[in-house]
Amino acid sequence: MEDVAKAAAVSTATVSRVLNSPELVAPETAARVQRAIQDLGYRPNVFAQGLMTRKSRLLGIALPDIHGEFYSELLRGADAEARRQGYHLLISSEARDDESGLIGSAAGFVAGVAVMLTEPNEALWKQIREASEPFVVIDSDIGAAGVDRVLVDNAIGTRDAVDHLLGSVKPERCYFVGGPRENFDTEQRARVFADTLSERGHRPDERHVRFGDYSVDWGHRCGGEILAAANGEPIGVLAGNDEIAFGVMLAAADRGLNVPGKVRIIGFDDTRLATLLRPGLTTVRVPMAQVGAAAIAALIARIDEPGRPASCTRLPTELVVRGTSAPAKP
Amino acid sequence: MEDVAKAAAVSTATVSRVLNSPELVAPETAARVQRAIQDLGYRPNVFAQGLMTRKSRLLGIALPDIHGEFYSELLRGADAEARRQGYHLLISSEARDDESGLIGSAAGFVAGVAVMLTEPNEALWKQIREASEPFVVIDSDIGAAGVDRVLVDNAIGTRDAVDHLLGSVKPERCYFVGGPRENFDTEQRARVFADTLSERGHRPDERHVRFGDYSVDWGHRCGGEILAAANGEPIGVLAGNDEIAFGVMLAAADRGLNVPGKVRIIGFDDTRLATLLRPGLTTVRVPMAQVGAAAIAALIARIDEPGRPASCTRLPTELVVRGTSAPAKP
DNA sequence: AGTGGCGATGTAAGCCTTTGCATACGTAGA
DNA sequence: TCTACGTATGCAAAGGCTTACATCGCCACT
Structure with missing residues (x-):
């Protein structure tokens, strides 16, 4: 960063500002800095950023079990949405309620967690509530009040x-x-x-x-x-x-x-x-992919605006008629 | 960390040592520090750690497409192995060769990347080679020399x-x-x-x-x-x-x-x-789950010991006889 | 008794950013 | 012409941790 600053004949503060709040810096200066960044192939250090801002572009997603296409479809949608919004996705195949679970071990370096709960799990639920990160719950009706949820209708x-x-x-x-x-x-x-x-x-x-x-x-x-x-x-x-x-x-x-x-x-x-x-x-x-995408979208919305009212997204299900059911009577 | 140090009547350096190289610390001191850590529920800040050590416990895995149980099985094995070794897994559904791919965008904050390549992809391959992180290749025979690989036999x-x-x-x-x-x-x-x-x-x-x-x-x-x-x-x-x-x-x-x-x-x-x-x-x-696990294991091995010779793991395939083939002649 | 060395711990520098505050300059209004 | 303010930028602290180096007893040896 210092090199960039030198190359653009500005201070590191200005370089940082070009990256984070371009509106504060004069257009010509910004252009000069951008060039220097390009030329030197500079990439900000994520750790230093995280250290300062206490934020990361990492999202966790905890599934009961990544198994079969059901979950892989969900993951697919979630990943696409995360990527679209510039986040990365951390997976956990087991929504465990102990330290080894994502919630326990990823605490502190993910910006939020999406948890899929398909069955009641008091211990896990408690752990989620006590975690400091924002979270959204997928597919679960429990703990209704004040929690972002994505459900299948x-x-x-x-x-x-x-x-x-x-x-x-x-x-x-x-x-x-x-x-x-x-x-x-x-x-x-x-x-x-x-x-x-x-x-x-x-x-x-x-x-x-x-x-x-x-x-x-x-x-x-x-x-x-x-x-x-x-x-x-x-x-x-x-x-x-x-x-x-x-x-x-x-x-x-x-x-x-x-x-x-x-x-x-x-x-x-x-x-x-x-x-x-x-x-x-x-x-x-x-629509599992949509469920995944909606969960990530809700999570990011919550991260961006912690005070917003809890959302509850319901994705519709739809009957697909094929051969195993008799056609409806004419 | 300072609080812990105070509570255990030691310096922060000692707290750090208890966590990272316990053998340097007297057993009684270590015990005292551990207690303080427990009591205060202290967790080291991942960003600060990363900033110092330039290492993370994050591994990337890039698949051509997370779709169907084939890949989900792979992911499952990979995640289990990563978790076992104290790493987290970052997924990317598309092994893209541009900036939006895992390789481009996660550069700098993952300790390594496992890439699955099922078809020749010069651009992606080049990008991988030029990336600074260690990587292993799954399922691909190309770029043979000096690269860790996990293959299906x-x-x-x-x-x-x-x-x-x-x-x-x-x-x-x-x-x-x-x-x-x-x-x-x-x-x-x-x-x-x-x-x-x-x-x-x-x-x-x-x-x-x-x-x-x-x-x-x-x-x-x-x-x-x-x-x-x-x-x-x-x-x-x-x-x-x-x-x-x-x-x-x-x-x-x-x-x-x-x-x-x-x-x-x-x-x-x-x-x-x-x-x-x-x-x-x-x-x-x-054995897709094993392929995933082997890839992560190889990746971690490379991270721990950058100089080691390139490994090539071949997982055996096995014929499973069911009903669609005639029984072998008696 | 004096000294060398070792084990245990403390001190403080440095990792790379962000950002509050200060500064400098230019402009408009009085 | 002077003041006041807004804009663009710089300065420097802070953020939490690791680690090289310094320190300090203490034991074993001469």
């Missing part, structure tokens, strides 16, 4: 999915095969499923709303039980994610039941799998 | 796959349906495919070794052409990745050809898709 897609099912299946024949009971998304989807069905005249009981995990295996197993109980009458299944839906397809195949003829299946997430299957899986699209 | 898996195919298909009936011609992996796999077949008595021509892209669609299309030319005789296909393999399965299904009866198919990568398909896809497993 499961209601829209779920409602549409149920109505789509009801186009060709009786309400009593509709099932929801969810993921883990504690999972926020599954929980919401289950509730909206039940509510929508109730509005349409049939309150489903616990045999119609099932919880397990997000695996093909669970879908296969649960699908088998449901089909066994259905006695061949056409049924509709809304799954908690695409893998479960695929499991249900497998269960139907086991019994030689045609999909969508005898069993209409709708997945959730619209992962790659949904497009690959034959017949193509009707599913509810969840 | 495609040979083992490809050879095994070909031999597996030859267990029930004539050499003239074996095909390779690859991804992009320039892609390092596809290129290697194609070569080993051809070599192995040659050793077994049949040099394949360009009709038997095809290039396209890594998509289901290409597999479908190319598989269709191959099957059309095969006149119903049993054939074997080694695909450049699992998606292509799936495309070929689709092509077989179009023609009502049984898999593995009439068409034996082997994929590459062992992605989730391979386990989900029915029949299960025989495929060559590529």
Whole structure:
């Protein structure tokens, strides 16, 4: 920096000002300094900057698990947005509640953290609240007040999915095969499923709303039980994610039941799998990349303006009709 | 830090030493300082540290594209290893060759960068070489000399796959349906495919070794052409990745050809898709998580010991036999 | 008893920026 | 012509840490 200052015949203070508040410096001087910067290939030292300003252009993102395309899509959107705004993204594959987690160990050198919480986690939640950095929460409804959040609006897609099912299946024949009971998304989807069905005249009981995990295996197993109980009458299944839906397809195949003829299946997430299957899986699209981008955008907004009121972004879900659901009645 | 020093009745220098070179400090003093650190919840300022030591505990990882589980698996392994060694991981979804890429923009505050290069990219390569940080290259054979590299040993898996195919298909009936011609992996796999077949008595021509892209669609299309030319005789296909393999399965299904009866198919990568398909896809497993971990390990080794000779880690691939290939002859 | 050396600790310089305050100059208004 | 103010720039402190060098006991040796 000193070299630049010398080359441009100014003080280091002016060089700094050219970089940080150009409006304070005379245009000709600024131009001269810029040239010197170019010529010497000067790049400010990030550490010194951080030391002075106590800010960094680093954002953390903590996911329950970077696994599968679901999260990679989220990461993709988040990274794109961060980059667009001149930030870098630090990842943590485990939203751990101990020191080894991002929150604990990155404390102090990230400007903020986006945390994805898919299940209640008191310890982690406490740790986040006590951290000094700004943060936003992804996909979690807890700790609602005064916290920036980015959510998936499961209601829209779920409602549409149920109505789509009801186009060709009786309400009593509709099932929801969810993921883990504690999972926020599954929980919401289950509730909206039940509510929508109730509005349409049939309150489903616990045999119609099932919880397990997000695996093909669970879908296969649960699908088998449901089909066994259905006695061949056409049924509709809304799954908690695409893998479960695929499991249900497998269960139907086991019994030689045609999909969508005898069993209409709708997945959730619209992962790659949904497009690959034959017949193509009707599913509810969840815009993960947008969720990631929105989270980063919200985080940066908070960093730039700490006093702003807490935001809550809801990204819409959307039913994507493919081959595993009967077409709506004409 | 000053507070800690005061609380432990030592100087800040001693506090620093306790943290960085405990062997220089008397055990009792160290204990006293540690207590003070605990009590006051002191955490060293990363920026100040970086300013002094010109080092950071940040590692960059640049991928061609963080997309799909292939890369997310890599990232997972890399992050785990980085965390284990007390580093943080900065991601870049695009290994761009301009300023906006990780290499350009993170220059100066990462201790090193792992770059994944799946195709030749002169500009990026040049940029990397000129960067001041240490770096390791993933999956790329270029710029061989003096550079740390982590590679996938495609040979083992490809050879095994070909031999597996030859267990029930004539050499003239074996095909390779690859991804992009320039892609390092596809290129290697194609070569080993051809070599192995040659050793077994049949040099394949360009009709038997095809290039396209890594998509289901290409597999479908190319598989269709191959099957059309095969006149119903049993054939074997080694695909450049699992998606292509799936495309070929689709092509077989179009023609009502049984898999593995009439068409034996082997994929590459062992992605989730391979386990989900029915029949299960025989495929060559590529240990992506290990690749990521090895890359980070190599990077840290280089950082710790800049003078060490360049390393080259080769992770083995392994044939995983499932349902789409005929069982080997008894 | 005197000295050399070693282990433990303190002192203070320096790492590179940012920024509050001071300075210098020029201009407009009185 | 003088004052007052605004604009462009410089000066220097501060930010938290590491580390070379200095210091100080203390023990072992001559």
